[in-house]
Amino acid sequence: MDTKEKQDYKRFNKSKLIWDSTIETAFMEGVEKGIEKGIEIGIEKGIEKGIEKTKVEFIVSAYSKGIDLPTIAELVSLTESNVTSILKENGLM
Numbered sequence: 001m002d003t004k005e006k007q008d009y010k011r012f013n014k015s016k017l018i019w020d021s022t023i024e025t026a027f028m029e030g031v032e033k034g035i036e037k038g039i040e041i042g043i044e045k046g047i048e049k050g051i052e053k054t055k056v057e058f059i060v061s062a063y064s065k066g067i068d069l070p071t072i073a074e075l076v077s078l079t080e081s082n083v084t085s086i087l088k089e090n091g092l093m
Contacts, residue, residue: 059086
């Protein structure tokens with residue numbers, strides 16, 4: 001290998017190392033962002049499930065205390081049909 005070929009080879013190797021490093025950095029940043037987004041979505045879903053559970057508990061409690069369906073539906077911002085379904089799912093209708 002002559003001097004020019006050696007220089008070209010060294011430049012190629014240096015460029016390849018830089019390229020590989022850039023790709024690895026970009027990949028790791030993508031993984032980190034993906035993990036952060038996954039955690040964020042998980043927290044949001046957990047909050048939504050908690051709110052839903054609280055609504056169901058409220059509906060069951062209110063119905064058990066004799067509060068009428070239209071009032072319960074209004075208080076939890078659901079239709080009477082949705083409230084009735086929840087009560088049936090919980091064995092109260």
